[in-house]
Amino acid sequence: MARNIFKGLGIALITPFTPEGEVDYKSLKRLVEHQLNHGADFFCILATTAEAPCLTQEEKDKITQLVKDVVNGRVPILKYCGGNNTAAVIEEMQSTDWSGIDGILSICPYYNKPSQEGLYQHFKAISKASPLPLVLYNVPGRTGVNMKASTTLRLAHECENIVGIKEAAGSLEQVDEIIYNKPDRFDVISGDDALTFSMVASGAAGVISVIGNALPREFSRMIRLEFKGEYEPARKIHHMFTELYSLLFVDGNPAGVKALLNDMGFIENQLRLPLVPTKIETKQKMADILERLRL
Numbered sequence: 001m002a003r004n005i006f007k008g009l010g011i012a013l014i015t016p017f018t019p020e021g022e023v024d025y026k027s028l029k030r031l032v033e034h035q036l037n038h039g040a041d042f043f044c045i046l047a048t049t050a051e052a053p054c055l056t057q058e059e060k061d062k063i064t065q066l067v068k069d070v071v072n073g074r075v076p077i078l079k080y081c082g083g084n085n086t087a088a089v090i091e092e093m094q095s096t097d098w099s100g101i102d103g104i105l106s107i108c109p110y111y112n113k114p115s116q117e118g119l120y121q122h123f124k125a126i127s128k129a130s131p132l133p134l135v136l137y138n139v140p141g142r143t144g145v146n147m148k149a150s151t152t153l154r155l156a157h158e159c160e161n162i163v164g165i166k167e168a169a170g171s172l173e174q175v176d177e178i179i180y181n182k183p184d185r186f187d188v189i190s191g192d193d194a195l196t197f198s199m200v201a202s203g204a205a206g207v208i209s210v211i212g213n214a215l216p217r218e219f220s221r222m223i224r225l226e227f228k229g230e231y232e233p234a235r236k237i238h239h240m241f242t243e244l245y246s247l248l249f250v251d252g253n254p255a256g257v258k259a260l261l262n263d264m265g266f267i268e269n270q271l272r273l274p275l276v277p278t279k280i281e282t283k284q285k286m287a288d289i290l291e292r293l294r295l
Contacts, residue, residue, distance in 0.1 A: 002133040004163040004187040005076050006103060008041030008227075009220035010208040012049040014254045014261070015063065017270035023059050025066055027267045032070045034266070035212070039220025040075060043067060044166075044208045047080035047105055048142065049254045054272040068100040076102035078135060078208075084109035086122045090129040103133045105166060105208075110143035116151045127159040134161055139168040139191060149177040156186040166191040166208050172198055179203040193219075194245035197238035200226045210253055211241065214260045218293070240293065247286050251278040259283040263290055 016024040016031065032043070045067055046052045046060055055063070064079065071077060079101045083089045089106065098104075108114075109122055127134050136155065140146040146169050155162050156178075167175055168191030178188050179202055187205035190196040196207040200223055212219045218237055225234035248256035255271060255278040262269035263286065269277050277283075 001185060002161045002163050003185040004205060006042050006078055006135060006164060006189060008206040009039055009212050009216060009223055010042045010044050010078065010206060011035050011040050011212045011216065012044050012047060012208050012210050014213050014258060015050045015055065016267040017272065019268055019270065021270065021272065023063065024267065025062065029066060029070055031266055032067060035216045036074060038217040040216050041206065042076040042078060043071065044078045044105055049210055051254065051272055051275060052080060078103045078105050080105045082106035082137065084112050086125050089126050093126065093129050093131065098131055101132060103135055104130055105135045105137050107137040107139065108143045108145055108147050113145045116148055119147050120151050120154055123155050124159060127162050130161055133163040135163060136165040138165060149174050152178050153181050156182050164189055168192050172202065175199055175204065176202055197222065197234065201231065210257050211248060213257050214264060244286065244289050247282055251282050260286050260290065263287045
């Protein structure tokens with residue numbers, strides 16, 4: 001029976017671009033190495049923060065290979081495979097080479113807004129087809145539908161290869177209900193940086209983090225302190241990031257974290273349409289916070 005191995009600080013990895021708009025593989029390699037050396041416990045690749053809908057299949061394949069080569073088995077890799085056409089998701093799962101990948105992240109179907117029974121049947125079907133442990137992804141702000149705790153728990157108890165959920169509904173009550181009633185082999189993973197402190201305190205296994213792209217050392221320290229029950233120093237780190245949490249997302253994701261990484265000298269401040277860089281005033285506010293954090 002599969003158990004969740006995606007614990008601690010997971011990086012929702014961005015995709016750097018050159019000024020000409022091509023994938024910047026050199027900067028990506030440098031970034032992954034930096035994150036590995038500063039606290040990353042696992043990587044989540046080719047999902048929302050990676051701007052995956054705007055990447056070609058060739059680019060996705062090259063990014064996957066690069067991350068596998070750099071990681072070289074040091075930490076687990078979770079790769080996205082999802083959509084709102086169940087049959088197409090199953091076909092992609094069955095036709096993809098999953099060597100070197102440790103699990104699959106799959107989002108609640110978006111746009112067509114299925115019922116709770118539809119969500120259950122979708123994930124039950126893809127869990128049967130999945131060659132790897134499956135982590136569900138509930139993010140109503142992007143999909144238009146919230147997978148209720150009762151549906152998540154139904155899947156967790158009935159499907160042995162569903163090992164966790166990236167929960168980004170923004171409801172600590174929903175998180176508590178899942179954690180209280182889940183099987184031992186199943187974990188809740190935070191999908192919201194700002195709620196990670198509270199979710200880990202409630203029993204979440206970690207986070208798939210946007211801010212971890214830029215500040216992995218600090219964010220991983222907060223989580224590790226919580227795991228050891230040292231909540232007061234962890235809370236201080238959490239509060240250091242309070243203003244940054246909102247600024248990172250005010251102009252959309254990953255515009256905020258790309259601006260931060262640009263200020264840190266890691267990448268160009270480039271996104272692919274329909275996404276655009278964060279506003280100048282937002283970027284300046286984040287740069288000011290970064291300077292304070294460096295003191």
